[in-house]
Amino acid sequence: MTKLIIKDLSKAYGGHVVMPNINLTINNGEFVVFVGPSGCGKSTLLRMIAGLESITKGDISLNGKQLNNVHPSARKVAMVFQSYALYPHMTVEKNMAFPLKMAGVNKRIIDEKVADTAKNLQLAPYLDRLPGALSGGQRQRVAIGRAIVREPELFLFDEPLSNLDAKLRGEMRIYLKQLHQKLDATMIYVTHDQVEAMTLADRIVVLNQGQIEQIGTPEELYLQPKNRFVASFIGTPEMNFLEGNNQNQLFKIGLFNSLNTIACNGPITLGIRANQVTVDHDTFDAKMKVDVIEPLGHARLYYGKIGGQKFTIESQESFNIGEEIPVNLSQSIQHWFDADDLRIINTNEARNAA
Numbered sequence: 001m002t003k004l005i006i007k008d009l010s011k012a013y014g015g016h017v018v019m020p021n022i023n024l025t026i027n028n029g030e031f032v033v034f035v036g037p038s039g040c041g042k043s044t045l046l047r048m049i050a051g052l053e054s055i056t057k058g059d060i061s062l063n064g065k066q067l068n069n070v071h072p073s074a075r076k077v078a079m080v081f082q083s084y085a086l087y088p089h090m091t092v093e094k095n096m097a098f099p100l101k102m103a104g105v106n107k108r109i110i111d112e113k114v115a116d117t118a119k120n121l122q123l124a125p126y127l128d129r130l131p132g133a134l135s136g137g138q139r140q141r142v143a144i145g146r147a148i149v150r151e152p153e154l155f156l157f158d159e160p161l162s163n164l165d166a167k168l169r170g171e172m173r174i175y176l177k178q179l180h181q182k183l184d185a186t187m188i189y190v191t192h193d194q195v196e197a198m199t200l201a202d203r204i205v206v207l208n209q210g211q212i213e214q215i216g217t218p219e220e221l222y223l224q225p226k227n228r229f230v231a232s233f234i235g236t237p238e239m240n241f242l243e244g245n246n247q248n249q250l251f252k253i254g255l256f257n258s259l260n261t262i263a264c265n266g267p268i269t270l271g272i273r274a275n276q277v278t279v280d281h282d283t284f285d286a287k288m289k290v291d292v293i294e295p296l297g298h299a300r301l302y303y304g305k306i307g308g309q310k311f312t313i314e315s316q317e318s319f320n321i322g323e324e325i326p327v328n329l330s331q332s333i334q335h336w337f338d339a340d341d342l343r344i345i346n347t348n349e350a351r352n353a354a
Contacts, residue, residue, distance in 0.1 A: 004026040006060050011053070214227070266340055267338075302314075
């Protein structure tokens with residue numbers, strides 16, 4: 001039963017602390033995704049788990065065994081890199097067999113494992129080819145196959161799809177999901193693409209500036225973000241944010257015909273996702289003039305401003321540039337954030353913010 005425990009982990013370069021204190025437990029069979037903007041520390045954290053980056057303080061243990069001073073090759077961890085890291089002069093078969101050969105595994109066992117893995121990855125027809133004769137998706141499958149034959153206790157993926165085009169990325173996402181289900185393996189996946197995170201993960205770890213902002217299922221992060229950073233990073237397009245000032249310890253939007261109120265002690269921000277805005281021609285709080293239209297096929301994204309603040313609406317209704325869209329914010333799903341420290345004040349999944 002694979003269990004990874006990260007306790008009080010920190011990383012510093014000289015006197016500069018880039019990761020102050022990470023605590024995280026990953027259970028057997030989980031597909032956990034580290035997500036966050038560039039420079040947030042997600043790849044550094046993954047490399048520390050793999051043993052490719054030193055630990056400043058704290059502990060990493062896998063199945064009860066501390067990994068801090070264990071050589072990467074002895075960690076029972078397999079890593080798939082963004083660049084594939086295949087040997088260009090070796091065939092697919094030799095690339096996949098290489099880690100087992102280096103470990104001194106019997107040739108008959110190596111041949112059996114490579115053949116079986118190649119069949120499962122639909123690579124059997126390409127075993128005699130060099131990596132240069134393969135597509136990007138095929139090369140990535142070879143890199144994954146090289147990891148699988150080692151039968152590791154933990155798989156690590158460092159942005160493995162970022163070099164692929166949009167169509168291949170979509171296909172490989174489905175493939176990785178199916179592979180995880182088939183192997184019932186424990187996997188950690190790093191990406192800056194929150195769409196990949198939402199579609200692949202059992203749980204997502206949102207990182208920002210070397211710290212964990214929130215851990216949860218894709219649905220929890222989307223519907224119940226703990227702060228404005230998570231709310232803005234998770235979901236496409238980005239959540240709408242409307243800034244306001246409190247009056248008599250109540251937030252009054254002031255931009256709309258009907259005022260919504262919520263108890264607060266200072267400036268406050270209202271957040272509403274584009275697909276959760278209620279378009280209402282009869283009872284509306286405000287109108288947004290359409291400046292830009294982005295067709296999605298199943299719906300349209302409309303961009304404009306409300307009360308001078310940028311706003312986006314996703315709707316299946318048809319509007320033209322220059323038209324005004326009537327919106328009922330009191331009937332939209334609302335999130336409230338403290339404007340000073342950006343924490344969530346109240347996530348209301350009902351139809352009323354009061």
